[in-house]
Amino acid sequence: MSTDQWARWLLHRRDGDSATIRAHHSPALAAFRDGVLDRADLRPDDVLLDVGCGTGLVGFGALERLGPDGRVIFTDVSQELLDDCRRTAAGDERCSFLRASAEDLTGVADASVDAVTTRSVLIYCTRKADAFAEFFRVLRPGGRLAIFEPINSFPRQHRPGDLLGLAGSPVDDLIARVVAVLTGDGPLVDFDERDLLAWAEGAGFTAVELDYRAQLDVPAPPLPAWSQLKHTAPNPLAPTYAEAMAAALDEEERAHLDAYLSSSAHHPTRRTMAVAYLRATVPD
Numbered sequence: 001m002s003t004d005q006w007a008r009w010l011l012h013r014r015d016g017d018s019a020t021i022r023a024h025h026s027p028a029l030a031a032f033r034d035g036v037l038d039r040a041d042l043r044p045d046d047v048l049l050d051v052g053c054g055t056g057l058v059g060f061g062a063l064e065r066l067g068p069d070g071r072v073i074f075t076d077v078s079q080e081l082l083d084d085c086r087r088t089a090a091g092d093e094r095c096s097f098l099r100a101s102a103e104d105l106t107g108v109a110d111a112s113v114d115a116v117t118t119r120s121v122l123i124y125c126t127r128k129a130d131a132f133a134e135f136f137r138v139l140r141p142g143g144r145l146a147i148f149e150p151i152n153s154f155p156r157q158h159r160p161g162d163l164l165g166l167a168g169s170p171v172d173d174l175i176a177r178v179v180a181v182l183t184g185d186g187p188l189v190d191f192d193e194r195d196l197l198a199w200a201e202g203a204g205f206t207a208v209e210l211d212y213r214a215q216l217d218v219p220a221p222p223l224p225a226w227s228q229l230k231h232t233a234p235n236p237l238a239p240t241y242a243e244a245m246a247a248a249l250d251e252e253e254r255a256h257l258d259a260y261l262s263s264s265a266h267h268p269t270r271r272t273m274a275v276a277y278l279r280a281t282v283p284d
């Protein structure tokens, strides 16, 4: 089993070790990856730095777009995830690996990369403005930054007690108590899309473009089977839904909520979420 929370989540708890849940997440992840890479505007021989590479969603996607002289530098705070990427790279000499945080990219020289990408990483950073300063430092003049981040302060503000889009159900009170265990304050919710713009501008970037999409109570497809979903966690810092239920509810309440959610394939869900893509350029 993985030793750090990031690897544990990406390799196990995001999908509860279920191939069905993995397949459920896969199209959205592919779309986010492509949204980032489209904005990075890659040329065949670019050097791309992927910050917080995880299992390499963006980095390996980039390799498919680069030519034989292109390069991808995979960076992450998790050595276990870097090792996982190294195994996936299987000796591809266009790949290198560096343990570093977004806020301190020591080891990457000034003005040495053509593109910086990052997906769902700043949301875990406590010093987000410092990360933007580092992205600016390592990019060469004309280099591009392409980012995707969920804006979790949006659902927090609009549907604070909601779980999985089930707001308005007869078990709302139980759900709200589970949600209180699942969600914390801190870096996940301490920013919004306007902060991303301000940090990019503050770091010195030009041609800053923000694509923001918010959804409030938008009808969504049914949930995957609760028997599998309950062993997943919504993010690396959160417990699984089952763990949160165990912490928040007594046995009877838990059984009641479990029974309701076990028939969740029949309950309508409504999505409330916001995401932002940001693209920016270092002035020539």
Ligand SMILES: C[S@@+](CC[C@H](N)C(=O)[O-])C[C@H]1O[C@@H](n2cnc3c(N)ncnc32)[C@H](O)[C@@H]1O
Pocket (backbone or CB within 6 Å): 006, 007, 010, 051, 052, 053, 054, 055, 056, 057, 058, 075, 076, 077, 078, 081, 100, 101, 102, 103, 118, 119, 120, 121, 124, 125, 126
């Ligand atoms: C939600 S995962 C996203 C992984 C990957 N970017 C993707 O798109 O699949 C968050 C990643 O950020 C990494 N991470 C967490 N805090 C970080 C930090 N301060 N600097 C760099 N990476 C960080 C974690 O190790 C994890 O790989």
